[in-house]
Amino acid sequence: MRIGDLAARTGVSVRALRYYEEQGLLKANRSGSGQRHYPESVVDRVDLIQMLYAAGLSSRTIAELLPCVEAKVSTPESRARLFAERDRIDAQIAGLTRTRDRLDAVIASTGSPASGCTYIADRDVAT
Amino acid sequence: MRIGDLAARTGVSVRALRYYEEQGLLKANRSGSGQRHYPESVVDRVDLIQMLYAAGLSSRTIAELLPCVEAKVSTPESRARLFAERDRIDAQIAGLTRTRDRLDAVIASTGSPASGCTYIADRDVAT
DNA sequence: CTTGCCTCTGACGTCAACGTCAGGTTCTAG
DNA sequence: CTAGAACCTGACGTTGACGTCAGAGGCAAG
Numbered sequence: 032m033r034i035g036d037l038a039a040r041t042g043v044s045v046r047a048l049r050y051y052e053e054q055g056l057l058k059a060n061r062s063g064s065g066q067r068h069y070p071e072s073v074v075d076r077v078d079l080i081q082m083l084y085a086a087g088l089s090s091r092t093i094a095e096l097l098p099c100v101e102a103k104v105s106t107p108e109s110r111a112r113l114f115a116e117r118d119r120i121d122a123q124i125a126g127l128t129r130t131r132d133r134l135d136a137v138i139a140s141t142g143s144p145a146s147g148c149t150y151i152a153d154r155d156v157a158t
Numbered sequence: 159m160r161i162g163d164l165a166a167r168t169g170v171s172v173r174a175l176r177y178y179e180e181q182g183l184l185k186a187n188r189s190g191s192g193q194r195h196y197p198e199s200v201v202d203r204v205d206l207i208q209m210l211y212a213a214g215l216s217s218r219t220i221a222e223l224l225p226c227v228e229a230k231v232s233t234p235e236s237r238a239r240l241f242a243e244r245d246r247i248d249a250q251i252a253g254l255t256r257t258r259d260r261l262d263a264v265i266a267s268t269g270s271p272a273s274g275c276t277y278i279a280d281r282d283v284a285t
Numbered sequence: 286c287t288t289g290c291c292t293c294t295g296a297c298g299t300c301a302a303c304g305t306c307a308g309g310t311t312c313t314a315g
Numbered sequence: 316c317t318a319g320a321a322c323c324t325g326a327c328g329t330t331g332a333c334g335t336c337a338g339a340g341g342c343a344a345g
Contacts, residue, residue, distance in 0.1 A: 033312095035321060045322085050303060064311060066322060086257040089301075100260070105268045113265055120258045124251055130213040131247045133227070138240055141232045162291065172292090177333060191341055193292055216331075 032069045034059075041077040048077070054090040056080055056097060076101065086120055159196045161186075168204040175204070181217040183207055183224060203228065213247055 038045045051057040052067075057076065059067035079100065083093045095112055099105040105113070165172045178184040179194075184203065186194035206227065210220045222239055226232040232240070 033322080044303075046303060046305085049323095054302095062311095064323085066311075082253070082257050082260070084302085085253055099268060100264050103264070103268050110265075110268065113261060113268075117258060117261045117265065120254050120261070124254050124258065126209070126212055127247050127251050127254070130209050131244055131251065133209070134240060134244045134247070137227050137230070138237075138244065141226060141230050141237065141240075160291075171333075173333060173335085176293095181332095189341095191293085193341075211332085 032071065032073075034067045034069070037069050037073065037077065040074050041081070043077055043081065051077070051080060055094045056090065086116075087123065088116060092116065159198065159200075161194045161196070164196050164200065164204065167201050168208070170204055170208065178204070178207060182221045183217065213243075214250065215243060219243065 032040075034045050034048055037043075038048060041048075048057065052059060057073065057080070059069055062068055076097075079097075080093060083096070088096070092112065095109050096116070099109045099113055159167075161172050161175055164170075165175060168175075175184065179186060184200065184207070186196055189195055203224075206224075207220060210223070215223070219239065222236050223243070226236045226240060
C-alpha cells in the first residue's frame with residue numbers, strides 16, 4: 032500500500048501522512064527507491080490518530096500515548112498522561128454540553144416566539 | 159470598569175479583550191482620553207464569548223450569533239448558523255465521547271492487568 | 286512634580302497542523 | 316519506450332487567537 036492509497040483509505044491528505052511520520056506517529060517501510068509502503072494495519076492507526084487530534088491532543092501527546100493505546104505498553108508517565116487526557120476530554124464534553132444547551136435555549140426562544148410562529152422546523156429541543 | 163479590571167474579573171488577558179473589540183464582539187465606552195470603560199454587564203458577555211470560543215466557533219461566527227444569543231434578535235441566516243453550530247457541537251460531543259470511552263478501555267486494560275479486563279467506564283454518557 | 290502603574294495604538298512574533306510549490310525521480314499503462 | 320500519474324525531499328505560506336514589545340500618553344499618591 033502506497034501513501035496515496037493510504038490517503039484515499041483514510042481520508043487524510045498525503046501531506047498529513049508525511050507529517051505524521053515526521054512527528055513519529057507513523058512508520059513506513061521504504062522500498063529501494065525510497066517510496067513509503069504501508070501494511071493494512073496502519074489504516075486503523077491513522078484513524079486513531081485522527082480521533083486523538085480531533086479530541087484536541089497534540090502530536091507530542093499522541094506520540095506518547097500511541098504505544099499505550101495500540102500495544103498496551105505503558106510507563107507511569109504515559110499512564111498519568113492518559114488519565115489527564117481522559118479527564119480533560121471529560122471536562123471538554125461537559126463544557127460543550129453546557130454550550131449546546133445554551134444554544135438550544137436560544138433556539139427555543141428565537142425559534143418559536145411565544146405565539147404560533149412554527150415555520151421554523153420542529154427539532155428535538157432537549158435531548 | 160477599566161480593561162485591566164475586566165481582564166481580572168473574567169480571567170481573559172487585556173490583549174484578548176482588545177482583540178474581541180477588534181473583531182466586533184465587544185464594544186467599549188471611551189473616556190475623553192481614549193481609555194475603555196465597561197459596564198458590569200460585559201462580564202457575562204465575555205464569559206459567553208469564551209464559552210463559544212471553547213466550543214470551536216470562530217470570531218466571525220460568534221459575531222454573527224451574539225446578537226442572537228444576547229438580544230434574542232435573529233435573521234434567517236443567523237438562525238441557520240445557530241442550528242448548524244448546535245449540530246456541530248453535538249457531533250463533537252459524540253466524537254469526544256467515543257474517544258473518551260476508548261481511552262477508558264485502554265486505562266482498564268493497562269491500569270489493572272492482573273484482574274482481567276474489567277471496565278472502569280460506568281460514567282454518564284453526557285446526555 | 287514626579288514616581289509608578291495603567292492604558293493607548295500599531296506592529297511584528299508565535300505555534301500547530303498542515304497547504305502548496307519547486308525541482309527531481311519512479312512507477313505504470315499503452 | 317514514452318507519457319503521465321504518483322512519489323520524493325526540502326522549504327516557504329497559511330490561519331486564528333492571541334503574546335509581546337516599542338513608544339507615548341494618562342492618573343492617583345506622596
